[in-house]
Amino acid sequence: MPSFSRQEFYDLVWTKSAVALGKEIGVSDVAIAKACKKHQIPKPPLGYWAKLQYGHNVTKPKLPTLSEPQLQTISIGPLPNHLRPATLSDETRQKVRLEKSDANKVVVAQVLDAPHPLVERTDRGLRSSVANKEGIVRPKAKGCLNVAVGVDSIDRAMRIMDALIKAIEARGMRVKVSEEHRYYTLILLDGESLCITLTESIGERPVHLTPKQVAENAKYKFLRSTNPVKNTHADC
Numbered sequence: 001m002p003s004f005s006r007q008e009f010y011d012l013v014w015t016k017s018a019v020a021l022g023k024e025i026g027v028s029d030v031a032i033a034k035a036c037k038k039h040q041i042p043k044p045p046l047g048y049w050a051k052l053q054y055g056h057n058v059t060k061p062k063l064p065t066l067s068e069p070q071l072q073t074i075s076i077g078p079l080p081n082h083l084r085p086a087t088l089s090d091e092t093r094q095k096v097r098l099e100k101s102d103a104n105k106v107v108v109a110q111v112l113d114a115p116h117p118l119v120e121r122t123d124r125g126l127r128s129s130v131a132n133k134e135g136i137v138r139p140k141a142k143g144c145l146n147v148a149v150g151v152d153s154i155d156r157a158m159r160i161m162d163a164l165i166k167a168i169e170a171r172g173m174r175v176k177v178s179e180e181h182r183y184y185t186l187i188l189l190d191g192e193s194l195c196i197t198l199t200e201s202i203g204e205r206p207v208h209l210t211p212k213q214v215a216e217n218a219k220y221k222f223l224r225s226t227n228p229v230k231n232t233h234a235d236c
Helices: 006-013 018-025 029-038 048-053 090-100 117-127 151-170 211-226
Strands: 003-005 073-075 147-150 174-177 185-189 192-196
Touching (some): 006 029
Antiparallel strands (some): 003 073
């Protein structure tokens, strides 16, 4: 079982997420959180990794000084094989089976009926926004979901998000829109957060040129045809 000093563990916790660190050490993210609490090591707050990903300034609290010698070393790692519990408990296996059943599939409705409050707010925000040059709209009001889609896709996007959020909450998780940044939509569970977004990529579309652009384009083609550029490259 590996051991770390408080400073080493603090540096690791602020270098990668608890889930990633847990996989590296061989423990769960819950074990990482318990170790931080026991040894008084500050953890990144909710939304920290999302902010870091988007290039926002983030604050990192200092590691508090402790005098207790028993808290200066952290021993954490996977249990020996003979003490390690089964990979999945019977209860967890049953939940997995239920999730795979047709009865628990997340189905997107054909019509948006009784939408979730977050979906309803986002729908209003999208429909009141002006599309950018790519034809994408994104709600500008606070408290909206992180959705950026084409105008013609608003209805379908809202039906997808409504089905997803209701399914998430039915499974004991919570969906929250960050108060600090309107484009963060977070799924919260056991002190951890996952940032989600729904975006649409616009493919190639025909460009309609103005009469002036058409004339300039024709003039350029004429000059290219009457004054061809000679290839002066010679193979050595």
